[in-house]
Amino acid sequence: MNQQLIEIENLRFSWPGATTPLLACDAFSLAHGEHLFVRGPSGSGKSTLLGLLTGILTPESGRLSLMQQDTASLSATRRDRLRADHIGYIFQQFNLVPYLDLVENVILPCRFSRRRTDNAERAHGSIVAAAEYLLSHLFTEGELDRKAPVANLSVGQQQRVAAARALIGDPEIVIADEPTSSLDFSARERFVDLLFERLEETNATLVFVSHDPTLGAHFKRESGIDEFRAKTVA
Amino acid sequence: MNLLRLAWKSLLNRRSTVLLTMLTIAVSVALLLGVEKVRAHARQSFANTVSGTDLIVGARSGSVQLLLYSVFRIGNATNNISWDSYQEIAALPGVRWAIPISLGDSHRGYRVVGTTRDYFEHFRYANKRRLEFSAGQAFQDTYDAVLGAEVARQLGYQSGDRLIVTHGLGADGLAADHSDKPFAVSGVLAPTGTPVDRSVHVSLAGIEAIHINWNKVETDPTLARSSSDLRPRAITAFMLGLDSRLLAFKLQREINQYASEPLLAIFPGVALQELWDLMRVAEQALGIISLLVAAAAMVGLLAVSLAALNERRREMAILRSVGASHLHVMGLLISESALLTAFGIGLGMVLQSAVLLVLQPWLVDRFGLFLPFGLHGAREWAMLGGLLLAGILVGLFPAWLGYRNSLADGLSTRL
Numbered sequence: 001m002n003q004q005l006i007e008i009e010n011l012r013f014s015w016p017g018a019t020t021p022l023l024a025c026d027a028f029s030l031a032h033g034e035h036l037f038v039r040g041p042s043g044s045g046k047s048t049l050l051g052l053l054t055g056i057l058t059p060e061s062g063r064l065s066l067m068q069q070d071t072a073s074l075s076a077t078r079r080d081r082l083r084a085d086h087i088g089y090i091f092q093q094f095n096l097v098p099y100l101d102l103v104e105n106v107i108l109p110c111r112f113s114r115r116r117t118d119n120a121e122r123a124h125g126s127i128v129a130a131a132e133y134l135l136s137h138l139f140t141e142g143e144l145d146r147k148a149p150v151a152n153l154s155v156g157q158q159q160r161v162a163a164a165r166a167l168i169g170d171p172e173i174v175i176a177d178e179p180t181s182s183l184d185f186s187a188r189e190r191f192v193d194l195l196f197e198r199l200e201e202t203n204a205t206l207v208f209v210s211h212d213p214t215l216g217a218h219f220k221r222e223s224g225i226d227e228f229r230a231k232t233v234a
Numbered sequence: 235m236n237l238l239r240l241a242w243k244s245l246l247n248r249r250s251t252v253l254l255t256m257l258t259i260a261v262s263v264a265l266l267l268g269v270e271k272v273r274a275h276a277r278q279s280f281a282n283t284v285s286g287t288d289l290i291v292g293a294r295s296g297s298v299q300l301l302l303y304s305v306f307r308i309g310n311a312t313n314n315i316s317w318d319s320y321q322e323i324a325a326l327p328g329v330r331w332a333i334p335i336s337l338g339d340s341h342r343g344y345r346v347v348g349t350t351r352d353y354f355e356h357f358r359y360a361n362k363r364r365l366e367f368s369a370g371q372a373f374q375d376t377y378d379a380v381l382g383a384e385v386a387r388q389l390g391y392q393s394g395d396r397l398i399v400t401h402g403l404g405a406d407g408l409a410a411d412h413s414d415k416p417f418a419v420s421g422v423l424a425p426t427g428t429p430v431d432r433s434v435h436v437s438l439a440g441i442e443a444i445h446i447n448w449n450k451v452e453t454d455p456t457l458a459r460s461s462s463d464l465r466p467r468a469i470t471a472f473m474l475g476l477d478s479r480l481l482a483f484k485l486q487r488e489i490n491q492y493a494s495e496p497l498l499a500i501f502p503g504v505a506l507q508e509l510w511d512l513m514r515v516a517e518q519a520l521g522i523i524s525l526l527v528a529a530a531a532m533v534g535l536l537a538v539s540l541a542a543l544n545e546r547r548r549e550m551a552i553l554r555s556v557g558a559s560h561l562h563v564m565g566l567l568i569s570e571s572a573l574l575t576a577f578g579i580g581l582g583m584v585l586q587s588a589v590l591l592v593l594q595p596w597l598v599d600r601f602g603l604f605l606p607f608g609l610h611g612a613r614e615w616a617m618l619g620g621l622l623l624a625g626i627l628v629g630l631f632p633a634w635l636g637y638r639n640s641l642a643d644g645l646s647t648r649l
Contacts, residue, residue, distance in 0.1 A: 047646040056554070056644040077559050084557020089645065091555070094548050099247030100240075111236045112557035165556070177645075 003032035005172055005205050006053065010062035012230070013048060021060070022048055024230035032172070035199070035206040037216045040225025042178075046209055049228050050177055053207060054087055055079035067172065084113040088166025088204075092178040095162030096150040105150055106131035106164045109171075116169025127168070134164035138194050156187035163195050170202045177209050192218055237562065241569035244549075248542060255531075255538045256578040259621075262528040263582020264589060266617050269520045271590075271605050274613075279604070280510060283428045284473075284502045286358030288482045291315070291323065291489055292471035294496035298512065301505040304335055304471040307345040307429045311337065314468035319495055324472070328485065331356040331475040336441045336466065339399050339412070344385045346399050346434045348441035348469070354380070356475055359428045369393050370421030376439045376464065378420035384431040386422040395419045399436070399444055412444040427604060439464040474499075528621060531578070532628050539571060539632040543639070550640045563640050564633040571629025572622065579618050583609075 008028040014021040022045050030036055040046050051057035052064055058072040058079075065071070067086050071079055083089075088109065096105045110117040110127045120130035135144065138160040145152075153161065159179055166174050176195075180188040192215065199206055208219070216222045245252050284290075284305050292300040293313035302308045324332035333356055336348030347353075354365050354372045370393040373380055381391055391397065396416045417436060425431055442464045476482055482501065489499035550563050558566075587607055597605060609615065 047644070051644045051646070054555070054645060077561070080554075080557055080559035083555075087557075089555040091552070091645075095552065097549055097552055099243045104243075108552075109556040111240075112562070 004029045004065075005032055005067060006030040006207075007065040007068075008063070011052075011059045011064055012061045013052060013057070013059050014230075015048075021230040023052070023228050025062075025228045028228070030205055030207070032205060033203045034221060035196075035219050036208065037219035037222040038207060038209045038225055038228075039211070039213055039216060039222065040209065041211045044225045045229050046177075046225055049225070050175060050209065053175060054089060055083050081113075084109060085115040086172045088168075088171040088174040090159070090162045090166045090174070090176040090179040093155060093158070093182045095165070096153075096158055098149070098151050100150070102135070102144065102146060102150055102153075102161060103128055103131045105161060106134065106168055108165060110169055113169065116171060119169040123170070130168055131164065134167055134198070135161070137198065138164055155182045156184075156191065159183060159187075159191055160194065163191070163198070167198050167202065167204075171204065173205045173207070174199065175207045175209075178211065179208070180210065180215065181212070188215075237565045237569050238573070241566055241573055244566070245570055245573060248538075251538050251542075252574060255534050256574055256581055258531040258534050259528075259575060259578025259625075260581035260585050262524065262531040263579050263618070263621065264586040265524040265527050266621075267583065267586045267609075267614060268589065269524045270614055270617065271586075271610075273517050273520075274611065275605050276513075277510065279427060281506060282360040284358075284506075285360060286356075286362050286475065287473045287502050288476040288479065289474040289486060289489070289499045290471060290502055290505070291474065291497055291499045294498045297498065297500040297505045298509050300471065300498055300500055301502065301509060303337060304473070305429065305502065307337070307347070307433060311470045314470055315472075315497060316468055316495060317466050319492065319497065320469055320472055323474070323489060323492075326485070326488075328477045328481045329474055330477050333357060333473045334438060334466075334469045335471045335473070336438055336468075337470040339401055339441065339444070341385075341397055341399050341434045342389060344382070344389075344432055344434050346379075346436060346441075348436055348438045348466075350438060353435065357430075357473070359426050359430065363426070365426065365430065366424040367421045368424040370419065373420050373435070373437050373440070375418075375420070376437060376443050377415065377417045378437065378440070379417040380421045380423060380435040381419055382423055382431040382433045382435075383425035385434055386419075391419050391422070393419050393421060397434075399434075401444075415444045438466045438469065442466050528624070532624050535571060535574060535625060536628050536631060539567065539629065540635070543567075543632050543635055546636075547639055547643055550636060551643055551645050554640055555645050560637050560640060564637050567633040567636050568626060568629040571632070572626045575622050575625025575628075578625075579621060 006029060008025045010027075011023065011025045012021045013023040038046075038049075048057065052059060052071075053066070055066060055071050055074070056079075058064070063070055063072070066082055069082065071082075074082065097108065100108065107120075107127045107130075110120060117127055120127045124130040124133050139157070144157070150158070150161065159182070162179070166176070179195075180191055183191060195206075196218065208215070209225075290300060290304050292304060293311055293315050295312050299309060299312075303311050320332070320334055323329070331352055333349060333353050337345060339346040339348075351372045357365055359365075368383065370380070379397065385391070396418050398416050399412045401412060417440065423430060474485070476485065486499040486501070489497050553563060553566070590605060590607060594605060
């Protein structure tokens with residue numbers, strides 16, 4: 001069974017007012033369980049690509065399917081639902097909602113997705129137990145001060161809480177946008193190791209974007225952002 | 235859904251500005267409810283001052299002026315009316331009772347009302363309630379006085395106490411005291427919540443007696459005690475009770491065309507309405523002020539929401555990334571506005587009750603105005619509902635901006 005979770009055919013995308021397309025990709029697919037490293041500096045169309053992959057944006061022409069569904073054919077609400085149910089997302093930094101506590105931040109996707117709530121409850125009994133399970137694997141015992149506001153956590157800790165949030169309820173796709181750029185070397189290694197360990201368990205597909213080429217060594221599959229960019233004709 | 239929970243936590247996170255905004259909403263609510271309460275009950279207590287009287291008759295002037303001095307004991311009559319006219323009209327067929335009133339003297343700031351014992355028999359207030367004595371009885375002797383409840387309480391008088399009546403309405407201690415003729419308290423009336431509470435009632439004979447030899451150095455109190463000399467020559471006004479309401483129109487016309495002196499007869503209800511119309515300007519001014527305060531509170535709410543909006547672009551991107559739709563983002567912002575307004579309204583109701591708790595005794599004392607606790611009418615609920623609606627509408631603007639931001643930002647936000 002060919003389980004392609006992300007498929008692109010003849011995609012073109014340009015922002016309104018632009019004369020030439022920013023992104024162009026004729027064929028691309030990512031299968032269940034695959035881990036892809038996308039290498040590229042910021043300002044290279046990376047945000048646009050991520051917008052398309054999360055269903056925030058839709059292609060101008062061509063086709064982009066998430067979970068075998070053509071995003072352009074779905075309403076904005078349906079795309080939001082698709083994202084809530086199937087995609088975990090990690091930002092570069094400031095991932096946490098300041099007025100929610102640690103566990104509330106982790107279970108936030110379950111508030112918007114029945115499916116991920118069900119998954120978490122099936123596996124762990126409750127969404128809070130699922131959050132605790134993930135946190136216990138991403139942090140050493142006693143490392144986290146549960147009472148402290150989330151803004152007081154170190155950046156590395158915040159990124160790991162964000163990883164727990166992206167993983168809760170076992171979404172099929174995890175998208176990470178420069179998740180380690182704000183971390184020092186040891187924190188970066190630790191983050192990547194822990195993330196891979198967790199992904200192993202759920203066999204989720206990963207799209208990991210970074211400008212740091214040294215991280216590519218962790219991945220079996222790697223591509224440059226250029227492969228998604230329209231070729232500028234000289 | 236969980237949006238309300240999120241909205242609540244977000245508000246808690248910004249509690250200092252939120253609390254201040256809530257407080258301004260609370261103040262406006264307290265003001266709105268307070269003004270409405272005073273309006274409703276002042277009108278009630280106005281209407282309660284006189285009841286069961288068909289006509290009030292005085293010297294020709296304005297109907298509001300006649301009502302003010304005869305019933306509210308405010309201001310002065312321009313002219314007196316003759317005792318003969320009174321007797322003639324009181325004896326007309328169809329007149330069931332007549333109460334003469336003679337004004338012009340005072341006791342320590344309280345008006346002295348010269349009248350007859352019919353006053354205690356026939357005068358009605360509120361819902362046709364009659365006057366009752368809390369102590370003693372009606373005046374018997376020329377120098378007896380019956381005190382209104384407030385006069386007795388404020389000045390500490392009891393039955394048998396003596397008091398000096400002052401000529402005119404000036405302060406005591408001046409040469410205008412009728413100190414040669416002290417009165418004795420024969421009775422005290424039960425509280426009525428009307429100007430009766432603030433009146434000292436004496437007989438017409440008593441009024442005449444203290445004015446005999448008035449301004450003469452040599453006085454002889456015993457002289458005045460012979461009642462044949464004490465027939466009043468003039469009174470200020472009188473109230474009429476008729477056998478039938480229908481008769482009132484005919485009688486009013488007759489009195490207004492009375493040949494021997496210019497008289498004016500008014501229907502108390504009509505004059506009360508006229509008086510109330512005059513007061514309406516003040517009532518409307520108060521209403522407008524409280525509306526302006528409410529509007530200011532809503533502008534404050536808008537300012538607080540808009541100020542926070544830019545700092546919250548990242549928060550909105552996070553919510554979008556975990557699957558929140560634009561509708562969720564808008565819903566969150568509107569919920570916050572609605573929650574804040576709702577709590578402001580709640581706080582305002584508490585505040586209003588607290589202020590009333592402190593002011594209630596003073597209002598009863600000073601104005602005879604009893605304001606009960608709680609909400610009483612559809613108007614109040616409509617006001618509160620309107621304010622909540624305004625809060626939600628105010629929330630629409632930041633919600634719309636938040637929607638536009640999240641549309642432009644997607645998942646990428648400036649840091």
